[in-house]
Amino acid sequence: MSKFSKGKKKPSPAISTASLPDIVFMLLFFFMVVTKLRDSELMxxxxxxxxxxxxxxxxxxxVNYLYIGRPVEKYKATYGTKPRLQLSDKFANINEIPIFLERFRVKIPEAQRTKITTSLRVDGQVTMGIVQDVKTELRKANQLKINYSAKKKPE
Amino acid sequence: MAKKNSRDRMSNEINAGSMADIAFLLLIFFLVTTTIVEDKGITVKLPPWSEEDPDITKLKSRNVFAVLVNAQNDLLVRGEVMDITMLREKTKEFIVNPTKREDLSERPTKAIITLKNDRGTNYETYVNVYNELKAAYDELWDEMCLRKYGVKYSEDLPLAWRKSIKDEIPMVLSEAEPTNFGEEK
Structure with a gap:
């Protein structure tokens, strides 16, 4: 009488794994796009x-990055505990900033050079003295677009 | 004869079963070697460098909102000690001057905020102060944009809208050369 057959069980077919590579590739591309290879070890x-x-x-x-902070445990013996500047992968003096900026600038097409931003990744517990010196040097090198890197404050 | 048949290229297919393995390998490589860096921050435009001292234009003291931060991270706003939680509201009141007080800015276009810190000031405090000052302007822009166009202010709005708002409330924040009392030795 009933239109729906109840008791009769169909053998369930095996799930096709043919689309698995597609899913994995999708994940792969996602991670490739959103992540950035860390080019420098933080000292x-x-x-x-x-x-x-x-x-x-x-x-x-x-974007180019300047790091300012106190040397990590490993380098404390050699470099002390005063705040230091790190450019790409080594400690640097303030007067090396123009060369660093110029090296970055030549890699960028001329039309986009005005859009270069310098991201200052500075430790919160650093005094303003060194930050001020870096800012003055950036102004002298005519790199005026800067960004004080910060984290979003939790509500 | 049968051998030739098995080498028929039209009917041969490449086995794609190992594709998933290759993709997984790449995926795990990227997962391990990369770190998601949060690229966010407060964007600031520095003034161009000039050798000669800035000319001290005579400004009416009512139009200047001087914020000083010392080496102990204390705030002095217009000669009075202030807590950082009050800074945003006070700044907004100074810029708009809703009650037309004699000691606050004549007009938002004439308001100037000066920020001066010490070489011994904590960077965290400096960023917090800068953040509050910027927030004051951002909130004023938001309010004005809501009044005029019914939407909140953002960089995606048409240029003409943004310009009309920034013409009425321009952000003038000048940073003075810091004092040097508390520089760490």
Missing amino acids: VKVATPFATQLTKLEDKSL
Whole structure:
């Protein structure tokens, strides 16, 4: 009488794994796009402060990074505990900033050079003296677009 | 004869079963070697460098909102000690001057905020102060944009809208050369 057959069980077919590579590739591309290979090992401790009025840095290829902080445990014996500047993968003096910027600038097409942003990744517990010196040097090198790197303050 | 048949290329297919393994291998490689860096921060435009001292234009003291931060991370705003939690509201009141007080800015276009810190000031404090000052402007822009266009202010709005708002409330934040009392030895 009933239209629906109840008792009769069909043998369930095996799930096709043919689309598994597609799923994995999708994940792979996602991670390739959102992540950035860390090019430099941090030799200074950088814990950026919290803030609320944040802007996102859009084009990562147009950003260069300056790190300022106190040397990590490993380098304390040689470099002391005073805040230091790190450029790419080594400690640097303030007067090496123009060369560092110029090296970055030549890699960028001329039309986009005005859009270069310098991201200052500075430890929250550093005094302003060294930050001020770096800012002055950036102004002298005519690199005026800067970004104080900060984390979003939890509500 | 049969051998030739098995080498018929039209009917041979490449086995794609190991594709998943290759993809997994790549995926795990990227998962391990990469770190998601949060690229966020407060964007600032520095003034161009000039050798000569800035010319001290005579400003009416009512139009200047001086914020000083010392080496002990204390705030002095217009000669009074202030807690950082009050800074945002006070700044907004100074810029807009809703009650037309004599000692606050004449007009938002004339308001100037100066920030001066010490070489011994904590960077964290400096960023917090800068954040509050920027937040004051951001909130004012938001309010004005809601009034005029019914949407919150953002960088995605048409250029003409953004310009009309920034013409009425321009962000003027000048940073003075820091004092040097508390520089760490």
